[in-house]
Structure formats: C-alpha cells, structure tokens
Amino acid sequence: MCIKKSGLLPIIAACLVCVTGVHASPVSVIPKPVKMQVNEGSFAFDAGTAVVSPSTLMSQAHLLSTQLARATGFGVPVKDAIEAGGRTIQLHLEESQRLGKEGYHLQVTPEQISIRAQTQAGIFYGCQTLKQLCDPGIYASQPLADRQWLIPCVDITDYPAYPWRGMMLDVSRYFLDKEFVLRYLDIMALHKLNVLQLHLNDDCGWRVEIKAYPELTTQGAFRGKGAERVGGFYSQEDVREMVRYAAQRNITIVPELELPAHALAALVAYPYLGCTGKAHEMPTKHFISKDLYCPGKDTTWTFLEGVFQEIITLFPSEYIHIGGDEASYDRWKECPDCLAKMKALGIEPGHEYELQGWMNLRMEKFMLAHHRRIIGWDEILKCGVTPQAAIMTWHRPETSVQGAKRGNGVVMALTGHCYFDTPESKLPGELPGAGWLAPITLEKAYDWEPRPEGLSDIEARNILGAQGCVWTDMFLHQPWLADVPVLGERRSELYVEYFSLPRMAALAEVVWTPRGQRHWEDFQLRMRRQYTRYTNSQFNFRVPVPKVMVRGPGSPWVVTVENPVEGGQVHYTVDGTFPTVYSPTYQGPVTVEARDAFRAMTAAADGKHRSLVYESTSGSTR
Ligand code: ACM
Ligand code: ZN
Secondary structure, eight states: OOOOOOOOOOOOOOOBOOOOOOOOOSOOOSSOOSEEEEEEEEEEOOTTOEEEEOGGGHHHHHHHHHHHHHHHOOOOOEEEGGGOOSSEEEEEEOOOTTTTTTOEEEEEOSSOEEEEESSHHHHHHHHHHHHHHSOGGGGOSSOOTTOOOEEEEEEEEEOOSOSEEEEEEOTTTSOOOHHHHHHHHHHHHHTTOOEEEEEOEETTEEOBOOTTOTHHHHTTTEESOGGGOEEOOBOHHHHHHHHHHHHHTTOEEEEEOOOSSSOHHHHHHOGGGBSSOOOOOOOSSOOOOSOOBOTTSHHHHHHHHHHHHHHHHHOOOSEEEOOOOSOOOHHHHHOHHHHHHHHHHTOOTTOHHHHHHHHHHHHHHHHHHTTOEEEEETHHHHHOOOTTSEEEEOSOHHHHHHHHHTTOEEEEOOHHHHBTTSOSOOOTTOOOOOTTSOOOOHHHHHSOOSSOTTOOHHHHTTEEEEEEEEOOTTTTSTTTTTTSOOTTOOHHHHHHHHHHTTHHHHHHHHHHSOGGGOOHHHHHHHHHHHHHHHHHHTOOOOOOOOEEEEEOSSSSEEEEEEOOSTTOEEEEESSSSOOOTTSOBOOSOEEESSGGGOEEEEEOTTSSOBOOOEEGGGSOOO
C-alpha cells in the first residue's frame, strides 16, 4: 500500500493534555449473539481441559481441539461422553425448536463449558463463539506462552436471522487457487457465514474440470502466451476437497456457471456452442463478450446438460447458480437457429429475453429432475422462471419485492452494500477498486437491512439473506495491477482479503443479528478486538483510519482520537508530514493552532498492518 505524500503543512503547535481511550467490553462477539448474559467469574482453560463429545460430534470436537491446542500449546484431548468429568468443554446434541437448524446454547461457568445444539452446524457456531470469548491470541498458529486463557462466564442463546449468509468469489476473471479458497472458507467460518458462491466461468476463464469436455480447461482456463500465460482450474478432486472442507465448517459451496452470456471461455474451447461457430481467442484483458451460447442448436443442450450433470455430482448444494446477467442479444438476432427457435416458441422479434426465459425454464426442469433448484442474477426474473427458482438481486430492491411476492426465494447482493471489490473510501492511497460504484464504507456495509420495504411478514420469509461479492475483473488486467509481474505472486489474493475484511464482518452481523439489536457504534467497539483476531490469524485486512474529533473553532483547536484497534496504536503528526510508526503515539487530546495540521494513522498490534492517513482536508475519516 503506498501512501501518497502531498500538501505538506507547516508546523503549528501541539501539546499532550491527558490520557483517554476506548476500552472494548470484555466480551466482544461478532456477529452479535441474539441473547447474551455475562456472569461473574471465568473458566480457566488449562492443560487439564478436555473436550467431551458424543460419537456423532467427533468431527466438530476434533476441529475445536486442534484449533485450541495450536495457540495454547495444551493437549486438549477429546473424550467420549462416558469418560466425562473434571473441568471440560462438553458438546451435546439435543432437540430444541427455539434454536432452529443453526442455533446453539453456550454456557460457561467456572467449572464447565457446555455447547448444546440440534445440529452439527449449531455446535460449530457455538465453538466459534467460544473462541471469540478467549483472548484473541487463540487465533495464533503457534503456542503463546505468555497468555492466560480465562473465558468469562456467559449464558448465550443464539441463532441466525437469515438462512443464506453468503460470499461470492469471482475465480474466473482471476483464478484463486484451491489453497486460497480453503483459507477463504476459514475467514468465512470465523464470521458464521454459510454459503460460498464460486463464479466458475466467464468470458475470461473456465475454472472447473469437466471430464466430458476436457478442452474447457485445456483451452478455456488459460490465457496469454509463453511467460505471459496465466490461469488455472480446479480438478474434480480439488472440488471434492473444497466441498468437504466447507461442509465441516457448515458452508455450502454453490457453483455458478453463467449462461447464456459471460460464456466466451466455453466458446473458445468449443466454437460450435456459439451462434456463428466462429473460433475465438481467450481475452487477455477484461472483456464482456457479445457471443453467447446458442440456444437454437441441440448440440448446445447436449453440452449444457453434460456439464451440469457433472456439476451436480460434484457439488451437493440445493441451489445451482446459472448466472443470467448482462446478456446482449446481438448474435441471437441474426442467428438462423435462434430465429427458428423463437418462431417455433411464438416469441416476437425484439423479445429475445423470452428466449433466455425459455433457456431458464429448460435448465430449471433439468435441475428439478435432479432434485436441485436454480438461482440466478435478478435478470432471470424478467426473462421468466417459475416461483421455485431463487433470485440474486444486484440491481434495485424493488426486484426483490416483486420476486418475493410471487414466491421466489431472494438473496440480496445489492451493489451499494455488497460489492466488496468497490473501495471503502476516496482517501489518498486507497486501494483502487471497481470505479463504477461509490465507495462502500464499513458503515454502509453494516447499516442496512436485507428485508426490503413493502413485504408482508409472510412474503418476507422469501428473503433468504444476503451475499457479499468480490469480483476480480480488474485483477491482473489493466488498470489496477497492470504493473505487477504476473506469475508466482500472491498479491491478488491479498487484495481479495483486503477487500473482504472488515466488510465481511459487517455483512455477517447484517444477516445474523436481528435488525433491532444492531447498532453501528456498538459494532465499531466490538470490531476493535476483531482486528486483533485478523492479525493473529494472519489475514490481510483494511485497518480503519483513526476516528478524529476536532473541537473548536478556536486557537488552539483540541483534537481527540479514538483508536479503532485493540492492542494497536495511533501515531500522529502536526507538522504536515505523514505519520509513520515512529511518529508520536497518541496518548490523549492534542492541541493545534490550525485544524488541518493534524494527521494520524492506526497501526495494528503487529505494527505491520497500517491504516491510511487521516487528514482533515480529506473530508473523510474512514
Ligand atoms: C453482475 O454484477 N453482473 C451480477
Ligand atoms: Zn443462435
């Protein structure tokens, strides 16, 4: 991250007045639990603590034990219920209407910790909360000898507001490999998110091995020549590993294969799939093609059904995403096969979207016959789908209202709150991102509600939840990373994490915690510790700029600062230079002669993760 140095200001004056600070509450859980009571005392987690579990929960018990053992250095043995006794962490499955499919009850007393749930998913979420009750060092990958592992006594009853709590990764425009996806699943698990949509094809890349159509990956997964050649794909064994890894963390991987548009990589591999039959090259820059699948040819259907047959064998998700966005019908309008198909279906020229609707219905029939349902971007609603399909709304919430009223499930992925490849601010030095949208600040990602207005309570049950999206159409192409050598780099992966964190935390709370219990100020306070969890987990994240309050007008002005990161420091200057970790550390209010003399930045606990610089002239403090 480079910080642009500009507009150096003259030294005015500064003096330290007194010490203030913001203190995180001792319990700081994200997303905020539905009901939580904090009691006196704590459970001392030590070398004698074991996890006790019935045989049905052994997979969760071992996952918890491994994670706790890594940072504490304790053995954390897993015992079966018969041996129960002593100071233990007990996992129980039990019937409870109140907790639902993903809820849990977590009780910590000085003698024992118990996590109860109806399902493995609930137990997993109870374990996530338990880790958040510990010192954030619990996320470290090495034993931390200097910590005391005191877990505060609590009584928590918790369950999510929405069943679809998703993130989307565009692995097509930039290939994010299996190792990265596994890491990203861990990031999602920390936030109790439960759907990862993989955008597996687009004009610039096809990313999943299909045995019946090998050219999809030999040709469609790579672009460029010689040393410039880049790309990659998931073998079917990779997919099985990712699906298994996700399932243990209660995450469903939803595959997305776009049709009829965003499909050029498939047409490069098999030109007969397009209307013209013409050969194409893989684009080496971001590109949205006008060449779509040709629905007028039977060979296209043989291909699509063959591909989706393998996809549903690989991915056990209830929903299969068929894309459906941004189709421009220029080729269909001139294709004899498409024109003949439209005539046979009674579709008027100019209503090509109805031909897309016919494709949707045909795909849906195929999926329903295989006990799956389709989901697609909101364009599919206009084109035509049955109420059994789900809609992913990226345009306006009104489409969601229309869908939910006719019975379609709806996932809100609104560009203004959920497109996380958009920058967080316009501050100098901010990571460049999708320029076609206004910045999505953390507050904007937090302060909204997936349930749109205008729905009855019964209709609102069709709002399945919300999803953050990380598009990568500008990665490694111009203009963002054009100057970056392509091969052997993890830079794009770090960018994906930076875009995702901390906005993923905001999304997590939007979809988990009831609207009435969500408060921006309280969220910011709890986030202070979340950043330390990110640091210890070695995730890349955007460090928040210090929150600066300038009181005046007057001479001098009094500047107070809230440090947004627990364990971090705020460094400041008053001489017009940009602060570094060697600049004075903020201890309390500072007085300055001119209000724009003050600049500050946050350094996280590791000193490596730093924020952009607060300048009063920048007009934004986020
Ligand atoms: C989209 O952003 N084209 C769904
Ligand atoms: Zn055609």
